[in-house]
Amino acid sequence: MNTISATAKPAIGRGFRLQWEPAQNAHVLLYPEGMIKLNGSAGEIMKRCDGVRTLTEITQDLERAFAVTTGLGDEVAAFIAMALQNKWLEVRS
Amino acid sequence: MTAPHPRPGPPLWLLCELTYRCPLHCVFCYNPVDFSRTGMELTTDEWLRVLREARAAGAVQLGLSGGEPLVRDDVETIVAAAHELGFYINLITSGVGLNEARIQALKRAGLDHIQLSFQDSTRQMNDFLSSTRTFELKSKVAALIKKYDYPMVLNVVLHRLNIDHVDEILAMAKSMQADYVELANTQYYGWAFKNREQLLPSRAQLTRAEQVTQRFRQDNAEHMRVFFVVPDYFERRPKACMNGLGSLFLTIAPDGCALPCQAARMLPGLEFPNVRDASIESIWYDSAAFNHFRGDAWMKEPCRSCPEKTKDFGGCRCQAYLLTGDAANTDPVCDLSPHHHLVTEAVARAERPHVTEKPLVFRDHR
Numbered sequence: 001m002n003t004i005s006a007t008a009k010p011a012i013g014r015g016f017r018l019q020w021e022p023a024q025n026a027h028v029l030l031y032p033e034g035m036i037k038l039n040g041s042a043g044e045i046m047k048r049c050d051g052v053r054t055l056t057e058i059t060q061d062l063e064r065a066f067a068v069t070t071g072l073g074d075e076v077a078a079f080i081a082m083a084l085q086n087k088w089l090e091v092r093s
Numbered sequence: 094m095t096a097p098h099p100r101p102g103p104p105l106w107l108l109c110e111l112t113y114r115c116p117l118h119c120v121f122c123y124n125p126v127d128f129s130r131t132g133m134e135l136t137t138d139e140w141l142r143v144l145r146e147a148r149a150a151g152a153v154q155l156g157l158s159g160g161e162p163l164v165r166d167d168v169e170t171i172v173a174a175a176h177e178l179g180f181y182i183n184l185i186t187s188g189v190g191l192n193e194a195r196i197q198a199l200k201r202a203g204l205d206h207i208q209l210s211f212q213d214s215t216r217q218m219n220d221f222l223s224s225t226r227t228f229e230l231k232s233k234v235a236a237l238i239k240k241y242d243y244p245m246v247l248n249v250v251l252h253r254l255n256i257d258h259v260d261e262i263l264a265m266a267k268s269m270q271a272d273y274v275e276l277a278n279t280q281y282y283g284w285a286f287k288n289r290e291q292l293l294p295s296r297a298q299l300t301r302a303e304q305v306t307q308r309f310r311q312d313n314a315e316h317m318r319v320f321f322v323v324p325d326y327f328e329r330r331p332k333a334c335m336n337g338l339g340s341l342f343l344t345i346a347p348d349g350c351a352l353p354c355q356a357a358r359m360l361p362g363l364e365f366p367n368v369r370d371a372s373i374e375s376i377w378y379d380s381a382a383f384n385h386f387r388g389d390a391w392m393k394e395p396c397r398s399c400p401e402k403t404k405d406f407g408g409c410r411c412q413a414y415l416l417t418g419d420a421a422n423t424d425p426v427c428d429l430s431p432h433h434h435l436v437t438e439a440v441a442r443a444e445r446p447h448v449t450e451k452p453l454v455f456r457d458h459r
Contacts, residue, residue, distance in 0.1 A: 017181055017205065023103045023151030030181035032246065034205040035105065035154060065210055 010089040013050030098384040103151025104343035112160040121285040132348035137167040146373035148178040155180040163190035176203025188234035211249040235269040244272040253291035278324035282356040293443040331408025331424035338386035
């Protein structure tokens, strides 16, 4: 799996859309003729991938939001790497 | 006591068949053969109400199809309203009527995705393969689709009369810079069922087409993804049609008739509700027609006692009805069905070198 740099700014992939669905009580990722229902932590990570924040900032923000002082880095990086591979996310240059 | 009809989740997938009108006459069309006898099309305002109610009930994926949806001049209005409501919007079109002004307006309105479907493969396919009119139309539309930053998705319906040209079809798709190509074998409903004897390919044709597709995939993996959908007549287990009727999919026909599948209108004994008379909420959760095939109380043997019933839901109700005369029977594609011979016999007939006894019936008004 490719690693992602700490300064990369992931954004939702082209053709995908992330939104909160009250009917499913979850974030969903929409794409042509399909949908992925995200679990809580995946939704929290994905909604911060706005193409502006870096991986480091996303991680810090999550640690702040969930009052965890440290240690989310690996988990967030692994999820984002997987999401990049699936084209849910992309890093625009 | 358990409820006979379990309460389903929301109708996540809404398909709006905006019109049955279409400039084409495809022999494999699944629209009802008596489509010209259906009632008045919903008005723009009625479609907007359908969208609001369906969205409130939890629908999130929206398909706009037909017929040819672009025959209507309010597609832009419908897309804008759907986008505002938070739908992910897929337009399924033959490309006829898609010019630059319209695609620009659709993009601005929030259209998310376009699927360009190929049309009648006997007349137009010849055109297409010889790079004449149809190819030019598709190329023009394909260029527009790419210009407006949509992935270029081409859907080609395969059958006996064109399946030997898969290599040319893929080469043409490549020259149109398609990103995704779906080679979908005909499903036998509506007009296609009428023409089944002429459209069902032989096993050798199918095998060869799959091999050609596989080779093409290997050589073009970076640029194009190709999906090949095998006709279910060649399978031994049925497809999990619509993921079970009334579980995810809601189709609204041009006249407002609400259906659990776009082909379900043919099923006898069910009174499908109309959005002119009832809300989406009550249609989805409370109507007899939508509850009928939920759960497994309706099933007959061998499905009822079969451990696979939770996986394929007994297959396709329309296929069961068309082939056996009873929609509650096991889909005869399943080799456990006592009617499976109806499928194997059709496949066996397709092995004959020529099937020419009947003329093709081109979709038309009647």
